Amino acid sequence: MNDMQRYLVEEMVEAYEEGRLSRRELLRRVTLMTGSAVVASTFLAAARPPAATAAPVARPAAQMTSPTDPDLEAGMVDYPGQGATLRGYQARPKGDQVHAGIVLIHENRGLTPHQQDVARRLAKEGYVALAVDLLSREGGTAAFPDTAAAMGAQAQLPPEQMIGDLNSAVAYLQSLPYVRASSIGAMGHCFGGGMTWRLATVNPNLKAAVPFYGPAPPLDAVPNIQAAVLGIYAGDDPRIDAGIPDLVAALTAAGKTFEIEVYPGVQHAFFNDTGQSYNADAARAAWQRALGWFNTYLNA
Numbered sequence: 001m002n003d004m005q006r007y008l009v010e011e012m013v014e015a016y017e018e019g020r021l022s023r024r025e026l027l028r029r030v031t032l033m034t035g036s037a038v039v040a041s042t043f044l045a046a047a048r049p050p051a052a053t054a055a056p057v058a059r060p061a062a063q064m065t066s067p068t069d070p071d072l073e074a075g076m077v078d079y080p081g082q083g084a085t086l087r088g089y090q091a092r093p094k095g096d097q098v099h100a101g102i103v104l105i106h107e108n109r110g111l112t113p114h115q116q117d118v119a120r121r122l123a124k125e126g127y128v129a130l131a132v133d134l135l136s137r138e139g140g141t142a143a144f145p146d147t148a149a150a151m152g153a154q155a156q157l158p159p160e161q162m163i164g165d166l167n168s169a170v171a172y173l174q175s176l177p178y179v180r181a182s183s184i185g186a187m188g189h190c191f192g193g194g195m196t197w198r199l200a201t202v203n204p205n206l207k208a209a210v211p212f213y214g215p216a217p218p219l220d221a222v223p224n225i226q227a228a229v230l231g232i233y234a235g236d237d238p239r240i241d242a243g244i245p246d247l248v249a250a251l252t253a254a255g256k257t258f259e260i261e262v263y264p265g266v267q268h269a270f271f272n273d274t275g276q277s278y279n280a281d282a283a284r285a286a287w288q289r290a291l292g293w294f295n296t297y298l299n300a
Contacts, residue, residue, distance in 0.1 A: 001034065007215050008108050008155045008191060009033055013043055014239060019051040020276065025148070032152025064273070065120035070094075072123050074116075077130075079172035082164050086136040089116045091123035098180050100298035101173035103166060104131040105188030105195045107272070110141030110150040114274045122187075125291055127298075128179050132169045134162050134195075154191075159198070166199045174205065183207055183298040185227070187290065188214060190269055193232075200227045208297035210290045213268050216243040222250040228257040230293040232286050234277075235264035261289055 001009070012029050015021040021029075023044065030040035067074060074091035089111060093099060102122055106115045111133040122129035135141045135153055144150040166186075174181040185208040188196035193214020200209045201221035209227045213234050229251075233241055244260060251258045263270065263286060267277040271286055 001039075002159055003215075004159050004191070004194060005033065005155050007194060008151065009043060010239065011108060011190070012151075013047050016044075016050055017048045021050075023050075029148050029151060032148060033155035035156065064117055065124055067116070067120065069120065069124070072120060074120055074123065079130075079168065081136070081168040084137050086165055086168060087133045087140055088136075088169065089119055089131040089133075090129065091116075091119040091131075092128040092178065093123055093126060096178060098178055099126055099128050100183035100185065100294070101128045101130065101176070101179040102294065102298075103169045103173065103184070103186045103199070104129055105166065105186065105192030105199070106131065106134065107189050107269070108151050108154060108191040109147045110135050110144070110154060112141070112274075114272055121287075127185075127294070128173060128176065130169055130173055132166060134165060136165065137161070162195060163198060163202055166195065167203055170199075170203055170205055185209060185294050185298050188212065189271060190214065197229075197231075200225045200229060208294055210293055212271055212286070213237055213240050215240060216247040219246060219250040222247070222256070223254040225251075225254070225256050228293070228297045229259075230290065231258065231260045232271075232290065233260065233262045234266045234268050234270050234282075235262050236266060237268040240268060259293075261286070 009030050016026040027040045030043055031037045072091055073094050077090045078085050104119050115131045119129040119131040133140050138153050141150050170184055173179050184205055186196045186199055186206055187210040189212040193211035196209050196211035197214055197217040200206055201217050201224045204226045206227040209229045212232045263282040266279040266282045269275050269277045270279040271283045
């Protein structure tokens, strides 16, 4: 089991322990993620008894920027990858003006309507945003019957394949006539936050990165980071926050340009307005912080 796969499995265990996932659903999801019912049973046996919580309240997807916004061009696009055609959702301001580009990296459930909406929000702020679908080689997120199946497939993707596909997304943005090739950023949430950190360690073309509550990259790769990185974290997220001190030490020792912003009193995934942990005030503040970071390092 690689470290990103372990991260995804531990996220499911955490949901079970917090009472947000049933025993049966935990076993199903971890089996899909690892390909082994035995491994799933092992994780279940080690988990704490679930907390008693109220039944979750369904939260409809909140489209903050309309897919038919007259100021934008938005929709699915194909772009070349290494030995495959990849897909993503691209949003950009209408017209021929040249803009900075941002690669948007999704959470553990593939390319969702929420991520498409975030891409449109970035486009409204004057960026060309490409929300990648890391399940492109498996037929795309939409090819899976449910969220658990998409999660399971994503967990079994080789990390080097995902990084390669993200590098292809950077190269695709740089090739577009309406993108300023020298001004490419990346942003991701949860699993996508971890992949944002990792992309920054291997792609010197990134000028700015904003990972939201993502697991730290391998610390020995931190000296390779060329981008200015703003790490955004939730105060009530001990599993992820435990890695911050060592990451800060590695970034400081390597002389990197970075800042860490921790929002107190909120939980992991607080930015996602379709999820149970959404916090409107913190999400709004983090969004403005991210936009300020991109403006400083991509539009200067």
